Amino acid sequence: MSKRPPITNRVRELREENGRMSQAALGEAVGVTRxxxxxxxxxxxxxxxxxxxxxxxxxxVGVEDVFGWEGE
Amino acid sequence: MSFREKSAWAxxxxxxxTGLFYAAMVLAMPRAPLLGPLIPYVLAVIVLSIVTQAxxxxxxxxxxxxxxDERETVAIDRAGHWSxxxxxxxxxxxxxxxxxxxxxxxxxxGIMATLIVSTxxxxxxxxxxxxxxxx
Numbered sequence: 009m010s011k012r013p014p015i016t017n018r019v020r021e022l023r024e025e026n027g028r029m030s031q032a033a034l035g036e037a038v039g040v041t042r043x044x045x046x047x048x049x050x051x052x053x054x055x056x057x058x059x060x061x062x063x064x065x066x067x068x069v070g071v072e073d074v075f076g077w078e079g080e
Numbered sequence: 081m082s083f084r085e086k087s088a089w090a091x092x093x094x095x096x097x098t099g100l101f102y103a104a105m106v107l108a109m110p111r112a113p114l115l116g117p118l119i120p121y122v123l124a125v126i127v128l129s130i131v132t133q134a135x136x137x138x139x140x141x142x143x144x145x146x147x148x149d150e151r152e153t154v155a156i157d158r159a160g161h162w163s164x165x166x167x168x169x170x171x172x173x174x175x176x177x178x179x180x181x182x183x184x185x186x187x188x189x190g191i192m193a194t195l196i197v198s199t200x201x202x203x204x205x206x207x208x209x210x211x212x213x214x215x
Binding site: 012013016039040042043044047052053055056059 | 082083143149150151152162210212213214
């Protein structure tokens with residue numbers, strides 16, 4: 009089985025804070041599929057730096073407010 | 081299930097079924113010229129691939145027209161890398177068999193079998209990476 013990346017994220021929380029935005033809408037806004045958003049939220053995939061910035065900018069926060077290192 | 085995963089499942093089945101069709105033809109006439117089983121096999125692969133992709137495209141036209149995203153691209157590339165290694169190993173083995181004096185027709189069928197198996201492996205790995213991630 010693939011190793012889980014050691015990166016945590018608040019994507020689901022931010023989606024819910026921002027009018028319960030759907031995974032499909034977020035994916036479309038940042039240029040990935042709904043399945044990739046699901047994989048990010050479940051911690052199975054670490055997005056590229058560009059997608060990380062797109063997600064953070066969409067929610068009006070910094071990248072470090074969305075993504076963190078496990079245990080920190 | 082994403083469009084690309086559905087596509088990988090469908091194409092994996094197409095390659096498996098047509099591969100079994102090829103194997104059945106070869107086993108029936110192992111020393112017949114390569115073109116005998118090759119032409120119907122290639123035609124079957126082309127027709128079934130077009131039909132499969134057309135059905136998937138009609139069912140999800142928006143997803144079918146969208147390019148693979150970054151996660152899917154990594155999964156597809158990684159599956160291609162490992163299946164390419166399997167293909168290389170199979171072809172090298174076939175060349176060794178040829179140098180060892182094995183009949184060329186059988187060697188060519190071996191290379192075709194390697195190509196078919198590596199393609200099935202590629203689609204299986206794509207599904208695995210789509211589901212389990214690539215980390």
